[in-house]
Amino acid sequence: MGDHSHGSPEESGTVAKADDVAQDRFPDPGLPPHRPRLADRDPRAAKRHERQVALLFTISIIGTLFFFVAYFVLGRLGEMTFAELRVQNAALGLGTAFAMLGIGVGIVHWAKTLMPDHELVEQRHEISSEKxxxxxxxxxxxxxxxxxxxxxxxxxxxxxxxxxxxxxxxIFMFRDLDRTGKTAHQMIEQMRHTLWDTGVRLTRDPSGTPIKASDVQLGSAFHVIPEGLENAENMLNEKAKAVVLLMRMDPQEMNISEGREDWHVDGIVAYSKICTHVGCPIALYEQHTHHLLCPCHQSTFDLANECKVIFGPAGHALPQLPITVDADGYLVAQSDFHEPVGPSYWERG
Amino acid sequence: MKALSKKRRHPLAAVALLLFGLLVTGSLYTAAGSISEAKAADTTSASVTDVEEGQKLFVANCATCHGMSAEGTADGPSLIGVGAAAVDFQVGTGRMPMQMQGPQAQAKPVQFDDEQISQLSAYVASLGAGPAIPGEDVLDTTQGDAAQGGTIFRVNCAMCHNAAAGGGALTRGKFAPTLAGVSEKHIYEAMATGPQNMPVFNDSNITPDDKRDVITFLKTIEANGSAGGAALGNLGPVAEGLFVWTAGLGIIIAFTIWLTSRPS
Amino acid sequence: MATTNEYTPSTTTGRLANFVDSRVGASGMVKEFGRKIFPDHWSFMFGEVALYTFVLLLLSGTFLTFFFDPSMTHITYNGSYVPLKGIGMSAAMASTMDISFDVRGGLFMRQVHHWSALLFVASLSVHMLRVFFTGAFRRPRELNWVVGGVLLIMGLAAGFTGYSLPDDLLSGNGLRIIDGVMKALPIVGTYLSMFFFGGEFPGVHVIPRLYSLHIMIVPAVIILLLVIHLFMVVTHKHTQYPGPGRTNDNVVGFPVGPVYAAKAGGFFFIVFGIVAFISGLFQINPIWNYGPYDPSPVSAGTQPDWYIGFVDGALRLMPGYLGNFSFEWIIPFPWGDNTLVLSVLLPALVPAGVLFMVMFAWPWIERWVTKDNREHHLLDRPRNAPFRTAMGAAGVVFYCVMWAAASSDLIATHFHVALNDVTYWLRILFFLGPIFAFWITRRICLSLQRKDREIVLHGREAGIIQMSPEGGFSEKHEEVDVYKRFLLTSYNDNKYIPAQPDAAGHVSGSEKRRAALSKFFFEDRVAPVTPSELEAAHAAHGHHEVEGEKQDSIEK
Known part of the structure; x- marks a missing residue:
């Protein structure tokens, strides 16, 4: 209510001056009187503190010696059991901790009890003068x-x-950070393709053995890589795009959209394992709810509905890999994925 | 090889292949069947009486949800064809009988003794073919390869159970439990039968030897414990961050208060 | 060139000092710093914790570089750890395994490095919170606040680049998420990712590149900023808490030599000791559990280190769809369709951007609203700046909601609730939490200020119950001493400043907005007790008539 006095046009934009706040305030009584410490009054107490500080420094010396015991006696090169390693690590840690805390606590104790504890006052100066x-x-x-x-x-x-x-x-110097030597167009084209192609067999990850349709029973989940992945150039790059999760559910329970009717083999379906959110492997398959869950950001996909997103941050369904069986009864891809796998990007379309 | 690839195009090749395939699957199936029969035989000594006893136990304890002849009801699935391993796992870990309906059956103190469990298993196994209780040879961790098992575990199991088998969350209140302290037999049975929402890892997906490797890996890391001190639940960076903010900064603040306080 | 009246030292110290000073001219520095006064308070020590953990990072980090091989060459591990023997992995991972199992004390040093890193960013954060809540960022320290903010960001960069180096499954999936976030950037995203990874993810180039950043550029920038930061601390002299004898023109405390230097120096060893203790007894980042990076597996509980958690949590909170509305927009251009991935872009950039922008701009926002351009060397007790404390609390809650979301799966398993419900609740809290926090904190601050008024006016409750001659019971109140009274009444009391016309008599739009904010912040306030009020209270003989007095002093 008293504020309105500040509101004159002349004072607009200026700030409150130090003196108008200072009025009607309690005066500063100055620093409270200094209270001497026990050690200041009693020389025996001072002597006791001195011994305590010396003891702390001695503890530090013992800690350092203990470190050497831990390093040379408890530790050795070559195979150590976990229990031995744990003991050695704890001993190294405790040795170092006592060595350091002994010094630190000792110095601080010294400063607190034996060095002068009169608070001093220093005036502030302007950071730099107007002149x-x-x-x-x-x-x-x-x-x-x-x-x-x-x-x-x-x-x-x-x-x-x-x-x-x-x-x-x-800035242009950094153009060759991309070590592939390909043009941008080629790279973006490459991102759209995986090792999957017509007739490529689905094989178990990591053994690379092919999978028969009859191996996949209801409720099971296979982690799948394309055949020949281990011989691919840039194996990890290819694996990062091509990993697939293979599951089987009752075809009656699946809602299949037009054009995908023959993408499954008797309810055996294959979906990209790379989350369409930011690319974690979505491998958590719940066999009764038919949900696929990503452990990184909890995007949930519904296998019964062609892996549409039902929860979480993912923006589109998991790409499905069309599969069939070859003459030997092994599961093979009909073609590559029909859309890019993994997280969305500007050029994805 | 040349000759073989030429003959591949022969009109009778498909028939021959079909016959060969049938022969192989057939003989494999009989072999597998006889193995599981053999196992069933040596885990259950007096088969016929066991089945009868098991049926009595079943009717008294399980039929409310699973139906009088295990055909399933709205409250519980059919148990025909789930096999002895499923019963041994579910009852042997205390998950069954369930205390109440919920997102998933929880492990709790076991309700039956070993003999009763084997009788129940024998009864359910008699209803239809399914995974049998594993024999000692596939549970023997001295024969397993921990490194191989670790690789299989990371690909097939770690996403739900955590890389150090500490457990993790699933959707809508379900979760994958920690595997620490779970017996070799129960780990094997869980893989073979896919309890609750866990997928089934049948023998063609993860072979019995591979399953033994996985168990070996789990038992190795369990026996090892942690190398660098307390493991903070093996829960990863969240537990570590929580520790730094509570214990780490707590100790530091205690020291700063001591450091700036005035002694008497 | 000896002059006739050269200073001749008489003590050993003097001779040594003379030798050094006549060559480098250090006496000026000793004169400047030797007895410089630093105020002493426990909350002033977090900056030191950050500095010391950074020193520990440099020491342990240098040790680790001697053994670490930042290469993604695929090799077969043949070290001591049996469950990974014969498994293929990158040289980076294998050398980290060797540091852990085949270098004596290597595991300890790794743990020292990682625990120090977590503690470094934590202490930086607490230091910044202290500076914020006490108003230490006000003129003349605004620039140092900004430098501190950049240091925090560099701390995050150092932590992130280091987290990825071992090339284990956990950090590899972290990189994969970074790849996904990069690719979500419109137009440049795909190229950025290609340049960063040297082609497609994961490639074989990213670890050496992160290593260069982690051990060269990032620490160099941190050291540079640290020097600027400390230089400015010395120039400004340290702030101090208000209290008797402490004014805006002085510094009360202990001289650097010997007390402050001893305490600060000793504190380094204490911090080192604490970190060594933790590193000896508590395991961190057991990469052997996670195994080597492979794009197919993933572990439950895949999370970043705590300081990146809030971004990860924001990613988790964002829904990809609202009903049928997708946050992934496909925009038809004449040359074809392009995808705008709002479901990643919004959570990855917006919350962090808002937090950091408000943080950097806050000194100027506060100056604009309060029209207070004075130099402040006296701190505010947080209760005496309810608007700022409430804003800070809102920011902290905003951050913590996202942070909690990053551990939604662990919250679900440990508290036996559904993962989806945790996410739904946190989504609601993301919007309502900061508002509640602001409101509750401001109320708490105002109540504490009222309590201070009560104490000054009525004295402290002595805990002695008296019976009056009439038989009524009342508690005896002891009057506070002058020092305590001064502490409780000497605060900087911001008032609502209505919109003021400029020189031409015109009230500008921005001035109106400022006035609206000023009204929002300072409408409710509790004024400090004035001597005349105290006199009136004494006149009323400490009875409860002071209530009437309060109506006037608590302006609405």
Missing amino acids: DRQDAVDIIDTVIEETGIKRRPLIRNTLIGAIALAPIPA
Whole structure:
């Protein structure tokens, strides 16, 4: 209510002055009187503190010695059991901890009990005086004036141009961070394709053995890689795109959209294992609810509905791999995925 | 090889292949069947009486949900064809009989003694062919390969059970339990039967030898414990962060208060 | 060139000092710093914790570089750890395994490094919270606040680049998430990812690149900023809490030599000791459990280190669909369809961006609203700046909701609730939590200020029950001493400043907005007790008539 006195037009934009807050305040009584410590009054107490500090430093010495025991006696090169390793690690840690805490606590105890504990007062000074600031501005003005940059716009403008351009090569230098040597178009094309192709067998991860349709019983889940993955160039890159989860459910319970009727083999379906959110492997399959869950951000996909997103942050369904059986009864891909696998990106479309 | 690939195109090749395939699957099936029969025989000594006893136990304890002849009801699935392993796992870990309906059956103190469990298993196994209780040879961790088992575990199990087998969350209140302290037999049976929402890992997906490797891996890391001190539940960065914010900063604040306090 | 009146030292210390000073001119520094006064308070120590854990990071990190091989060459592990023997992995992972199992004390050093890193960012954060809640960022320290904020970001960068180096399953999946987030950036995202990974994910280039950043550029920038930060601390002198004898023009505390130097120096050893203790007894990042990176497996509970958790949590909270509305937009352009991945972009960039922008801009926002451009060397007790404390609490809750979301799966399993429900609740809290936090915190601050008024006006409750001659019971109140009274009444009391017209008599739009904010922040306030109020209270003989007095002083 008393605030309105600040509101005059003359004072607009200015800040409250220190003195108008200071009125009607309690006066500063100054620092409270100093209370001497036990050690200040009693020399025996001081002596006791001295012994305590020395004891703490001795503990530190013992800690360091203990470290050497831990290093040479408890530790050895070669195979150690976990129990031995745990004991050695704990001993190294405790040795170091006592060595360090002994010094630290000792010094602080010394400072607290034996060094003077009178609080001192130091005055603050202005960071820099008005005059210094004015002098500095004058110097800078003089320097600018002597360069003549204001009078010679041709020099100034070409310099600005040169400086603006000069860093650009440094940015372009990083073009070859991409070590593939391919054009952007080729790379984006490559992202759309995986090792899956017509007739490529589905094999177990990591053994690489092919899977028969009859092996896949209701409720089971196979982690699948394409046949020949281990011989692929850039094996991990290919694996990062091609991993597939193979499951079997009752075909009656599946809602199959048009065009995908023959993508499964008697209820055996294959879906990309790479989450369409940010790419974690979605491998948590619940056989009764038919849910697939990503352990990283909990996107949940419904296998009965062609892996549509039913919960969590993922933005689109998991790509399905069309499969069939070959003449030997092994599961094979009909083709590559019909859309890019993994997280969405600008060029995905 | 040349000759073989030429003959591949022969009109009778498909028939021959079909016959060969049938022969192989047939003989494998009989072999597998006789193995499981043999196992059933040596885990259950007096088969006929066991089945009868098991049926009595079943009717008294399980039929409310699973139906009088295990055909299933709205409250519980059919048990025909789930095999002895499923019963041994579910009853042997105390998951069955369930205390109440819920997102998933929880492990709790076992309700039956070993003999009763084997009688129940024998009864359910008699209803239809299914995975049998594993024999000692596939549970013997001295013969397993922990490194191989670890690789299989990471691909097939770690996403739900956590890489250090500490357990993890599933959707809508379900969860994958920790595997620490679970017996070799129950781990094997869980893989073979796929209890609750866990997928089934049948012998063609993870072979009995591979299952033994997985068990060996789990028992190895369980026996090893943690190398660097307390494992903080093997829960990863969340537990570590929580520890730093509570214990770590707590100790530091205690020291700062001592350091800036005035002694008497 | 000896002069005739050269200073001749008489003690050993003097001779040594003379030798050094006549060559490097150190006496000026000793004169400046030797007895410089630093105020002493436990909450001022977190910056030191950050500095010391950074030193520990440099020491343990250097040790680790001697053994670590930042290469993604595929090799077969043949070290001591049996459950990974014969398994293929990158050289980076294998050398980290060797550090853990085949270098004596290597596991200990790894744990020291990692625990220090977690503690480094934690102490940086607590230090910044202390600076914020006490108002230490106000003029002349605004720039140092900004430098501190950049240091925090660099701390996150250092942590993130280091987290990925062992190339184990956990960090590999972390990189995969980064790849996904990068690719979500419109137009440039795909190229950024290709440049970062040297082609397609994961490639064989990213670990050496992260290593260069982790051990060279990032620490160099941290050291540079640290020097600037400390230089400014010295220039400004330290702030101090308000209290008797402490003014805006002085510093009360202990001189650097010997007390402060001893305490600060000793504290380094204490921090080292604490980190060594934790590293000896508590395991961190057991990469052998996770195994080597492979794009197919993943572990339950895949999370980043705590300081990246809030971004990961935001990613988890974002729904991909609202009903049938997808946050993944396919935009038809003449040249074809492009995808705008809002379901990743929004959570990855917006919350963190808002948090950091408000944080950096806060000194100027506060100055604009309060019109207070004075130099402040005296801190505010948080209760005496209810608006700021409430804003800070809102920010902390906003952060913590996202942070909690990053462990939604563990919350679900440990508290036996459904994972989906945890997410739904946290989504609601994401919007309502900060509002509740603001409101509750401000109320708590105002109540505490009222309690301070009560104490000054009525004295402290002595815990002695008196019976009056009439038989009524009442508690005896002891009057507070002058020092305590000064502490409780000497705060900087911000008032609502209505919109003011400028020189031309016009009230600008921005001034109106400022006034609205000022009203929002300062409408409810509790003024400090004035001597005249105290006199009135004494006149009323400590009875409860002071209630009437309060109506005037608590402005609405």
